[in-house]
Amino acid sequence: MKKKDLLVMLGIVVIAGVLYFGLKLINEFSNKEEERFGYVYYRNQIILAFDIDIDKVYDFDGSYGHMQLEVKDGKWRIINEECPNHICSSMGWMGPEDLIPIVCMPNEVYVSYEGEE
């Protein structure tokens, strides 16, 4: 282990830190939109756009059966879905800071938040 190795290590740590905080800042900045929309996709097409700041229950149909999307306090979840495993509703409440979409394979539906109109 030479001095140059330690310098490279330090460099990596610094770059990682800068990247981490930079991405965090960008994320926070982009979340400060006035209108915040989430989308429900069915077979890659948007079938429903919802304002995450309006509390409401939406109804729609997937390939397997009927489902509902509940939006409350800037968060959303899938309820009363007809599917074999109920993975989508077991994901629970999702918010804008969660980066993963809610996916329901049997219904060919996913719910994703994109931050802007």
Place this chain on the structure above:
Amino acid sequence: MMRNQSIKKMVYLTLLAAMAIAINLFESAYLAFMPFGIRFGLANIIALITIELFGIQEMLGINLMRVMLSSLLRGTIFGSTFWISAGGVLLSSLCLIVVRKGLKFPIYSTSMISAIGHSVGQVMVVMMIYQQIHLMYIIPILLISSIPTGVLTGMIAVGTLKRLKVQL
């Protein structure tokens, strides 16, 4: 005499490639328990040894052969996993060449930087295939994790090269 030398080199390269493939398969089967997809990148050891023993061309050959053959053995050739590992290997080989042969960094740094190249290359390919820009958030974690894994692979490579009596 010439012929003997070239046969010796060919046998060496074949053995290195076989070891790289075996290590790769072993690692993906038994050492894939860590979070965020962090891996040791043990096959990188072979790349380091090859570039020291022979040179750039041979290292590229072995790396590409490793990706081709190990995905062929797994039965996922030309699937998305193949392209992901090809992206990783290409970027890591590029890093290896630039850092070791171009900038002449010591071997531990080379190992760490090529580990970074591997993970960043993979993440970039995944981002392209699945159109998921948010995957960028994993890059800082992978950068930090490539320090211990890079040092580990560097240590093993240095130990091996010492036993092979190569001047570093």
